[in-house]
Amino acid sequence: GLMIEKTADIGDAPKAGDEIEYTITVTNTGNVTLYAIRVVDDLVGLDTTITQLAPGESREYVVSYTLLQKDLDAGQVVNDATVEGKDPNGEDVDSQVEITTPLTRNPDLSIIKSADIGDASKAGDEIEYTITVTNTGNVTLYAIRVVDALLGIDETIDELAPGDDPVKFTGSHQLTQEDLNRGYVVNKATAEGEDPHGEKVTAEVEIETSLDKTPALEIAKTGLYVDVNGNGVADFGDRIDYTITVTNTGNVTLYDIRVLDALLDLDATIDELHPGDDPVVLTGSYAFTQEDLDAGLVANRATAEGQDPDGDAVTGEVEIETPLLQEPDLEVLKTGVYVDVNDNGRADLGDRIDYTITVTNTGNITLHGVLVVDEMIGLDELIDVLKPGVTMTFTGSYEFTQEDLDRGSVVNTVELAADEIEEPEEPTEITPLEQEPSLQIEKFADIGSATRAGDEISYTIRVTNTGNVTLYGILVEDELVGLSETIEELAPGESVDFTATYVLTQANLDAGRVDNLASAVGDDPAGQPVGSETEITTELAYEPEIQLRKEADREDYSLVGEVITYTYTVTNSGNVTLVGPFTVTDDRIDQADFDLENLPDSLAPGQSFQVTALHRVSQEDLDRGHVTNRALASGFFVPAGGEGETQAIPVFSEEAVLTLPADQKPSFSVEKEGTYVDADQDGYLTVGDRIDYKITVVNTGNISLTRVRVVDAMLDLDFVIDTLAVGEVWTYQDSYALTQKDIDRGFVRNVVMVGADEVEQPSEKEEVTDLDGELPPVPVPPTGETLGYPLMGSGIILMGMALMYIALRRRKEEETA
Numbered sequence: 001g002l003m004i005e006k007t008a009d010i011g012d013a014p015k016a017g018d019e020i021e022y023t024i025t026v027t028n029t030g031n032v033t034l035y036a037i038r039v040v041d042d043l044v045g046l047d048t049t050i051t052q053l054a055p056g057e058s059r060e061y062v063v064s065y066t067l068l069q070k071d072l073d074a075g076q077v078v079n080d081a082t083v084e085g086k087d088p089n090g091e092d093v094d095s096q097v098e099i100t101t102p103l104t105r106n107p108d109l110s111i112i113k114s115a116d117i118g119d120a121s122k123a124g125d126e127i128e129y130t131i132t133v134t135n136t137g138n139v140t141l142y143a144i145r146v147v148d149a150l151l152g153i154d155e156t157i158d159e160l161a162p163g164d165d166p167v168k169f170t171g172s173h174q175l176t177q178e179d180l181n182r183g184y185v186v187n188k189a190t191a192e193g194e195d196p197h198g199e200k201v202t203a204e205v206e207i208e209t210s211l212d213k214t215p216a217l218e219i220a221k222t223g224l225y226v227d228v229n230g231n232g233v234a235d236f237g238d239r240i241d242y243t244i245t246v247t248n249t250g251n252v253t254l255y256d257i258r259v260l261d262a263l264l265d266l267d268a269t270i271d272e273l274h275p276g277d278d279p280v281v282l283t284g285s286y287a288f289t290q291e292d293l294d295a296g297l298v299a300n301r302a303t304a305e306g307q308d309p310d311g312d313a314v315t316g317e318v319e320i321e322t323p324l325l326q327e328p329d330l331e332v333l334k335t336g337v338y339v340d341v342n343d344n345g346r347a348d349l350g351d352r353i354d355y356t357i358t359v360t361n362t363g364n365i366t367l368h369g370v371l372v373v374d375e376m377i378g379l380d381e382l383i384d385v386l387k388p389g390v391t392m393t394f395t396g397s398y399e400f401t402q403e404d405l406d407r408g409s410v411v412n413t414v415e416l417a418a419d420e421i422e423e424p425e426e427p428t429e430i431t432p433l434e435q436e437p438s439l440q441i442e443k444f445a446d447i448g449s450a451t452r453a454g455d456e457i458s459y460t461i462r463v464t465n466t467g468n469v470t471l472y473g474i475l476v477e478d479e480l481v482g483l484s485e486t487i488e489e490l491a492p493g494e495s496v497d498f499t500a501t502y503v504l505t506q507a508n509l510d511a512g513r514v515d516n517l518a519s520a521v522g523d524d525p526a527g528q529p530v531g532s533e534t535e536i537t538t539e540l541a542y543e544p545e546i547q548l549r550k551e552a553d554r555e556d557y558s559l560v561g562e563v564i565t566y567t568y569t570v571t572n573s574g575n576v577t578l579v580g581p582f583t584v585t586d587d588r589i590d591q592a593d594f595d596l597e598n599l600p601d602s603l604a605p606g607q608s609f610q611v612t613a614l615h616r617v618s619q620e621d622l623d624r625g626h627v628t629n630r631a632l633a634s635g636f637f638v639p640a641g642g643e644g645e646t647q648a649i650p651v652f653s654e655e656a657v658l659t660l661p662a663d664q665k666p667s668f669s670v671e672k673e674g675t676y677v678d679a680d681q682d683g684y685l686t687v688g689d690r691i692d693y694k695i696t697v698v699n700t701g702n703i704s705l706t707r708v709r710v711v712d713a714m715l716d717l718d719f720v721i722d723t724l725a726v727g728e729v730w731t732y733q734d735s736y737a738l739t740q741k742d743i744d745r746g747f748v749r750n751v752v753m754v755g756a757d758e759v760e761q762p763s764e765k766e767e768v769t770d771l772d773g774e775l776p777p778v779p780v781p782p783t784g785e786t787l788g789y790p791l792m793g794s795g796i797i798l799m800g801m802a803l804m805y806i807a808l809r810r811r812k813e814e815e816t817a
Contacts, residue, residue: 001029002037002093004083008101015138016069016162020101026050026083027058034093037085044079053085067103069161072138073196077101107195108137109144111203113187117211122251122275123180126172127209133157133191134166141201144193150185157193175211177274180251181309185209215308216250217257219316221300225324226285233364234324235388239287246270246304246316247279254314257306263298270306288324293364297323328420329363330370330386336412336431346468347433352399353410355429359383360391365420373415386418400433405468408435437524438467439474439490439531443516445538456501457538463487463520464495471530474522483518490522504540510576511639512542544637545574546603548584548653550629557627558663558702560726562617570633570653571608578603578635578651586631589613603635619726621662623704628659666758667701668708668724674750674769677735687740691769695732695752699724705756712752724756738771746772 009021022044028034037050044063053059071077079101084094116128129151135141144157144167151171160167179185188206195201223240227233242264248254257270257280264284273280292298301319308314336353340346355377361367370383377396386392404410410431416424446458459481465471474487481500490496508514516538521531553565568584579602584594593613600609621627632655636648674691678684693715699705708721708730715734724730742748748769755762 002034002083002085002095003027003029004039004081004095004097006041006079006081006097006099008077008079008099010101010103014067014072014103016067016072018067019064020067020077021062021064022079022099024061024063024081025058026053026061028053028055030087030093031055032087034085034087037083039081039083041079041081043077046081050085069140072103072105072162073140075103075105077103105139105195106137107139107141107199107201108135109141109191109193109201109203110134110136111146111189111191111205113148113189113205113207115185115187115207115209117209120175121212121214123175123177124276125175127175127185128172129170129187131169131171131189131205132166133160133169133203135160135162135164137195137201138162139195141193141195144191146189146191148187148189150187151189153189160193177253180211180213180275181253183211183213185211213252213308213310214250215252215254215312215314216248217254217304217306217314217316218247218249219259219302219304219318220245220247220279221261221302221318221320223298223300223320223322225322231389233327233362233388234288234293235364236289236293237287239285240298240322241285242283242300244282244284244302244318245279246273246282248273248275248277250308250314251275252308254306254308257304259302259304261300261302263300266302273306293324293326295324296326297321326365327363328365328367328418329361330367330416330418330421330424331358331360331362332372332414332416332425332427333358333360334374334412334414334427334429336410336429338431338433346436347400347405348468349401349405350399352397353412353431354397355395355412357394357396357414358391359386359394361386361388363420364388367421368419369417371415371417374412376412379414405433405435408433435469435524436467437469437471437528437530438465439471439520439522440464440466441476441518441520441532441534443478443518443534443536445514445516445536447538447540450504450540455504457504457514459500459502459516459536461498461500461518462495463490463498465490465492467524467530468492469525471522471524474520476518476520478516478518480514480516487520487522509540509542510637512540512576513639514538514540542576542637543574544576544578544649544651545572546578546633546635546651546653547571547573548631548633548656550631550656550658552658552660554660556661556663557617557621558665560617560619560622560702564615564617564627564660566613566615566629566658568611568613568631568633568656569608570603570610570635572603572605572635574637574651575605576637577605579638579648580635582609582633582635584611584613584631584633586613586629588627588629589615617662619704622664622702622726625662625664625703626659627662628657631656631658662703664758665702666705666756667699668705668754668756668759668763669698669700670752670754670763670765671696671698672750672752672765672767674736674748674767676769676771679737685738685743685771687738687743689738690735691738691748691750692735693733693750693767695765697721697724697730697754699726699728701758702726703758705758708754708756709762710752710754712750714750717752743771746770 005025007023026039033052033054035052037053040047044065046063050059080098082096087093112132114130120127133146140161142159144160146155146169150173153169153171155169157167186208190204192202222243226239226241228238246259254273257273259268259282263286266284268282270280288298299321304316306314334357336355339352339354341351359372367386370386372381376398379394379396383392400410413428414426416426418424442462444460450457461478463476471490474490476485481502483498483500485498487496517535519533521529524530549569551567572578580599582599594611633653635651637651638648673694677690677692679689704726705724708724710719714736721730751764751766753762753764
């Protein structure tokens, strides 16, 4: 016999990755030796062979197996081992053993929560939480629900095996004022799942996060000075408007805050003030007294006291000083008004300055012992008391001297003193006396009848002292007339006249004027030069004029493309020389078609030159019936001394207009074709068969035709072609259904009539379609039915033509009327 045994050693509470140690013992329990014994254990990977095993002999094998998580989840490991060999007769001998190793299961779950408060210290700040869920057992857990009501977390972990990384959840809680007032936040989180056998596994955690309570109270105060009477000075009746603001600057609510300000008689209570609330604003006013003004400031103290949520006192205090500016000030204004006593319009001896002096206490305290002295006008006054806002006025006059006039100004200073002002500002009034050394030179020209070279112009030159001081050594010069004279002395208002003549030159006439410059220079009493000059331009009657004559090489034209040659004759018809560049322009000829390269540089009076240009006749010229050209010629007149075209005066001719008539030849042709058509295709000439007509109108003249009227009574056609260009073809197609009378007659006569506005007589075209021979005839109706029809048809056609001719003539007469 053959026996196999198996034992397991699991050791401590197992977990995935731990090992079970197996001992496998094979024993020959028979009485014969066994051979080729194969020992197999698939779980541990054992597959070995014992060559022979004597009766009673054993072999032992020690192997190990590494636990898997699924083994732990199952709670056991089942292991089979087999042994098989041969007896001496070759018969099979075998044995098998199965061992079940129970595993201890330890389902466990851990939940941890941490808080990061950061710098959260006020309502609205956030605390960041981290929740960590870990499988601390040795079996897989399922459907683990994680709940944190405060953070709004409700999540499920589908599966969490032992050794898996912990699952983390994060969330934040926004602090409320209640949290801060309480001083802490309590937060609880739970986790609940199932082990592999569906048993509940739970865990919970609760943490308390402390919050720092920092009760604080701030009271601030501002004072705004109000100038009640609007005088710009701190004085009685003005006030200070105070604004007291109470602010909760801590992070907890404050209660029953009492605010006191004795100066404003303020006693107010704020029931409750939360952090972040708008500051509570209290206001009051204080009208300061003279004592305050004398002291130069107003001191004011305010206090605030309340309680925090724990009942502890929280206080705040503020004191401000509002300065009152003491402004001892004295304003002295002095004005001087120049009086032109002799009313001569300038400063001179005998004139005076009238002074007005005003002394005003512009400060906010009373001034004493105010002394005002002005020696120039004989003023010496003492003001014992001068209250704020009070003004004293003093007046006086000063008659200035020649020395003042020579100096050019009067300087007057007021001397001041006052008990409360150490060095009052002493105003100085400077009244300028304008020295007006002035010299005027004038020139007058009498041209008389001077119109040509050799005629004379008479000049008068006048020099006048227009200032208020005497001038000396005045040199008067006029180079054009050869004048050079000296005036030794010239008093204000005096004048000296000089006369001279000038002979005109041709250059003057070409320039159209005579420019003449005269100057006078002398010295004022200080030896400073005083001068004046005048330039007079005497206009001369010049007549620059250009004349243009235009001629054509033919009397009319009749063809498109026909070339008309124009000749332009340009003549200087004025009395001064003209210079180029000369131009000839024509509104119907491009400037490039003129040959202007060989034109003269200048053109003396009476001289001429010619240019030619070509015009190619267009259809529009023929349709218009004439070519009207408007031409201009131009040159320049350059006054003597002018350089370049920028100095030139353009001279234009009168417009030369030439109209060349067109030899208009309006005409058209009319063609009409008629083709018989067996409409019913019965092979017979029958009623209902038709004639297809084609009418062609062609403009065969040399001008466009307008309102071309085409009339065909038989086809009920009366059509007007608005415009038919030269060579243009107009076509019209229509059909006429045969009548029995047409068949009986044996032919169809059709007349089309065409007229146009430009053609005197309308034209007609007759088309006769012979029906005989086209197809076999049909039975002939009684003889009397066809008699007179051809005559009647011809009469209708002639009548229609006459009416159309009358209508066309009447319309043309109305248009030309």
